[in-house]
Amino acid sequence: MRRAAVITCSNRAAAGTYADRSGPVIVAALRSWGFEVEDSAVVSDGDPVGEALRSALASGVDLVLTTGGTGLTPTDRTPEQTRPLLDRVVPGLAEAIRAAGAAKGVPTAVLSRGLAGCVGRTLVVNLPGSTGGVRDALAVLEPVVEHALSQLAGGDH
Incomplete structure (x- = not known):
């Protein structure tokens, strides 16, 4: 079973000013696609995003969606x-999400x-923060995603 991590990057959600709405949408979609995924980690913008990304990557997940x-x-510092x-950027994926x-x-x-790219055998994709933007990105x-992860694991084209 493929494993994924979801990171919500929001000062207001991290402070409890409002509930994280986009993270749960991603988690539900990933579970319906057959991924093993915990609830979204909610962190403040800036350095906490980098810390959460490094932690997710260290856990060995196949996919990280922010x-x-x-x-x-x-x-707004998630791309930074x-x-x-x-290790490698996958510009077509980020461009397709915007399109x-x-x-x-x-x-x-x-x-x-938002960026998309590879860290070792893990695919990392930055999604927008709105639920509509998240749904559009998930449709892309x-x-x-399965083909991309297969290729990262050494599969053929």
């Missing part, structure tokens, strides 16, 4: 915490700075 922190506000960890949102009539989807990921 949600939030990909916008343009000064506290993700980029130094990546899916824009195609659904959300022009601001193109402002997401579902048909390709």
Whole structure:
């Protein structure tokens, strides 16, 4: 069984100002796809995101999905915490996620700075923080994630 981790990157959710809504959407989808995944870890923006990413990667999961922190506000730092960890970038995946949102009539989807890439045999993808953006991203990921993970594990094309 494939294992995944979900990290919600939000100052307000981490402080308890509001409930994490996007993390549970991702967790439910991953479980329906057959992944073993714990509930979302909720962390503040900035350095705590990098710490959570390193912890998830050290646990040996196959897939790490983050949600939030990909916008343009000064506290949106998820890509900056993700980029130094990546061995290889998978730009087409991040571009497809942005394009899916824009195609659904959300022009601001193109402002997401989310990244996708590989750390060893783990796929890491930054998803938007909104539940709509998460659903659009999951629709992009579902048909390709198993193939991507198979390739990372040494499978053929």
